[in-house]
Amino acid sequence: MMPFELHLAYRNLVRQPWQSAAMVFGLALAVVVMVYIPSTLASFYDDMIDRTVERNSPHVTVWPREKQTGRIQAALRHQRRSALIDLTDRSEPRNRYLNGHHALAETVASTPGVVAVASFVQGNAAVSRGRVHMGITIQGVESRQYGRVVNYARHFPDERVPELGPSDIAIGFRMADKLGVHVGQQLRVATALTNRLLRVKAIFRSGYYDKDLQHAYVPLKTAQLLFRTGNEVSALAVRCTELHAASAVSKDLDARLGLKIRNWRDDNAALLTEIATVQRVALFINVLVALVASVGMANVFSMFVLNRQKELAILRAVGGSRASLRGILLLEAGFIWIVGTIIGFTASLAVMVFEQVHPYQISAETYGIGSYATAPKTLAFVSAGVLGVLTMVLSAWWSGRRAARLSPIDVIFGR
Amino acid sequence: MLLKIDNLYKRFNRYPAEPLEVLHGIDLAIEEREFVALVGPSGAGKTTLLNIVSTLDDPSDGAVTIAGVDVHRLGQRELNRFRNRNLGFIFQDDLLLGHLTAIENVMLPGRIARRHGAASRARAKELLTRVGLGDRMTHLPGQLSGGQRQRVNLARALVNSPALLLADEPTARLDQATGRGIVQLLIELNEQLGVTILMVTHEREVAASAKRTVRFVDGHVVSDEPNAAVRPRGPET
Numbered sequence: 001m002m003p004f005e006l007h008l009a010y011r012n013l014v015r016q017p018w019q020s021a022a023m024v025f026g027l028a029l030a031v032v033v034m035v036y037i038p039s040t041l042a043s044f045y046d047d048m049i050d051r052t053v054e055r056n057s058p059h060v061t062v063w064p065r066e067k068q069t070g071r072i073q074a075a076l077r078h079q080r081r082s083a084l085i086d087l088t089d090r091s092e093p094r095n096r097y098l099n100g101h102h103a104l105a106e107t108v109a110s111t112p113g114v115v116a117v118a119s120f121v122q123g124n125a126a127v128s129r130g131r132v133h134m135g136i137t138i139q140g141v142e143s144r145q146y147g148r149v150v151n152y153a154r155h156f157p158d159e160r161v162p163e164l165g166p167s168d169i170a171i172g173f174r175m176a177d178k179l180g181v182h183v184g185q186q187l188r189v190a191t192a193l194t195n196r197l198l199r200v201k202a203i204f205r206s207g208y209y210d211k212d213l214q215h216a217y218v219p220l221k222t223a224q225l226l227f228r229t230g231n232e233v234s235a236l237a238v239r240c241t242e243l244h245a246a247s248a249v250s251k252d253l254d255a256r257l258g259l260k261i262r263n264w265r266d267d268n269a270a271l272l273t274e275i276a277t278v279q280r281v282a283l284f285i286n287v288l289v290a291l292v293a294s295v296g297m298a299n300v301f302s303m304f305v306l307n308r309q310k311e312l313a314i315l316r317a318v319g320g321s322r323a324s325l326r327g328i329l330l331l332e333a334g335f336i337w338i339v340g341t342i343i344g345f346t347a348s349l350a351v352m353v354f355e356q357v358h359p360y361q362i363s364a365e366t367y368g369i370g371s372y373a374t375a376p377k378t379l380a381f382v383s384a385g386v387l388g389v390l391t392m393v394l395s396a397w398w399s400g401r402r403a404a405r406l407s408p409i410d411v412i413f414g415r
Numbered sequence: 416m417l418l419k420i421d422n423l424y425k426r427f428n429r430y431p432a433e434p435l436e437v438l439h440g441i442d443l444a445i446e447e448r449e450f451v452a453l454v455g456p457s458g459a460g461k462t463t464l465l466n467i468v469s470t471l472d473d474p475s476d477g478a479v480t481i482a483g484v485d486v487h488r489l490g491q492r493e494l495n496r497f498r499n500r501n502l503g504f505i506f507q508d509d510l511l512l513g514h515l516t517a518i519e520n521v522m523l524p525g526r527i528a529r530r531h532g533a534a535s536r537a538r539a540k541e542l543l544t545r546v547g548l549g550d551r552m553t554h555l556p557g558q559l560s561g562g563q564r565q566r567v568n569l570a571r572a573l574v575n576s577p578a579l580l581l582a583d584e585p586t587a588r589l590d591q592a593t594g595r596g597i598v599q600l601l602i603e604l605n606e607q608l609g610v611t612i613l614m615v616t617h618e619r620e621v622a623a624s625a626k627r628t629v630r631f632v633d634g635h636v637v638s639d640e641p642n643a644a645v646r647p648r649g650p651e652t
Binding site: 003004007011012015310311313314315316317318319320321322324407408409412 | 466469471472491492495496498499500504506508510511512513514515523524526527528571
C-alpha cells in the first residue's frame, strides 16, 4: 500500500479532475513556451552560423595592414577629401595586397588552432549578359586549397567543387536567374582594369541570399589577371579546429603578424548583435513565463489550502504532522509537474518534428537564409524542466507553509 | 491514573482589552476505564478544557499528564505521534474527509501511524462492523446519514486503540434516537472494551450515561461526583 501522503495527494487530484487538468494544461503550456522559444532562437542562430560561416566563410581572414593614421592626419591637414573617403572606406582594402603570401601562409598554418590556409583574390566587378548588368564580388581561389578552409563543396551539384579552367566562372543561382544564364553560356566580367568573357561552368546554391545573388568564383590566376595583382593575393582564408577557437587564433595572429586580422564574429558583428538582443528578449520572456506560471500555481495551491482547511485540520487533529501536510501538497505539485512537463515536452517535440518536415519560411533578403526549422535543444528542455520544478516546489512550499500553520482548533471550531 | 490535570489556566489575549481567563486553576484526575462527563452552561470552558487535554490547544499555565506523559512539554513531532497513538476524538461535527470512503476515513490514523496496510484495513473493518456499518464501508460520507457519519467518527477515533477517547458534544447535531444510539455505543465501548472516555455535553440525559459527572461553571469545577449523586436538572444552557 502506498504511503498515506501519496494516497491522499492522488485522491485530492482526482476528486476535482477539471481543476487538476487545468493546472496540468497551464503548466504544459508554460513548458512549451520555455522549450520552444529558446530552441527556435538557438536553431536560428545555429542555422545562421552554419550557413554564413561554416559553409560560406573562413573562420579567420588575414588582410594587409591598413596604415592609415599618418595618412588621415595628412589628409586632414591638407583637406584632401578624396583621400579621406578612400581612407575611411574599410569595407575592403582596395589596391592593397599581400606580398609573399606563400611564406605567410606557411607561418599562419603553423599557428596552434589552425588546420588549413588558402590564398584568395577578391574584388568588385560588373557582370553583364545582354542588357542585364549587375555588380558582383569575384573571388579567385584554388579550389582544392580553398575547399579545405570553407566547406563550399556542398553548394554545388553532387557536392563536388568543379574544376574551373582559366575562362570559367561559377555563379550563384540567384545571379543566374537574374542574368538569365545557364551552365555553358558566357558572361562578360569587367573590373576597373580589364574585362573578359567567361563561361559559366557551374551554378551553386549556398543557402545564403547575398552569396547566391552577388558572388562568383573564378580560378586564382584568373582573378589575379582581372585585378592585375600579379602574384599577390588579397588575403588568406583560415580554418580553425573549431568555430569558437577563431577568437584565440585571431588574437595570436594579430600579435605576431602585424596584419589586419578579422574573424567570423567581426564579419558578422551586426547579425550577432541582433541575435544576442533577441536572445536577451527571449530570456526575459522565458523568465516572465516562469514567474507567471509560478505565481499562478502558487495562487491555485493557496486556494487549495483555503478550500481544504477543514480537511487539513482533521489530519492534524488525528496526528498528521506539518511535514505530512507539506508532503501531500508537494506530491500534488509533483504530479502536476510530471504530467504537465511530459505533455509540454511532447507537444514541443511534435511541433519541432513538424517544422523539420515543413521548415519555417522567412525572407531570404532580410535574413540571408530562406528557411529554418527548430531543432530540439537539450539545454532548453533541461532549463524548462528545472524551471518547472522550481515553480512547483515554490508553489507547494508556499502553500504548505500556510497549511502547516493552520491551527486545527481555529478551523474546526471556526475561530 | 490515566489523566491528571494540575492547576490548569487558560487565557485568551484580546488586545487592546485585558486577557480573558476562561479556566481558573482546574484540577482533575481520571482513572483508566472511567467514563466521565463534563457538563456546564455554554461558555463554562468545557470545550476549552477538552481542547487542551487533546493537545490541540496549549494551556497558559498548569500541566496535563496523560499516561504519565506531560504532553505539553513534548516537541512537535513527539506530540503528533502521541496524539495519533494515544488519543481519539469525536467532535460534534462529523469531521470526515468527504472524498474518502468510510473505511478509508477510519484507516487514516492507522496510516498516519505507518501501520501495515492489511492490518490497518482489517482493524478498520472490525471497528466499522462493531459500530453497525459493516455494509457501508465503501460509502462516501455524503452517502451516509448524520448518525452513520458519527459512527464512522467513532470507529476512526478507536482505530489506534487510544488510551483516552475525547468526545465533544457527540450527539449535539443528532436527533434523539440517533444520539441515544451513539451514547449506547460509548457505553458498550467503555464497559466491554474498557475504553476511557472524557465527554463534554450539555445534555443531562447524555451526561447521565457516564459513570461520573464533573460540573463546570465559569471556568471552575463546582462539583465532581459519581452519577448516582447527580441531582436531576434541566438542560444546561
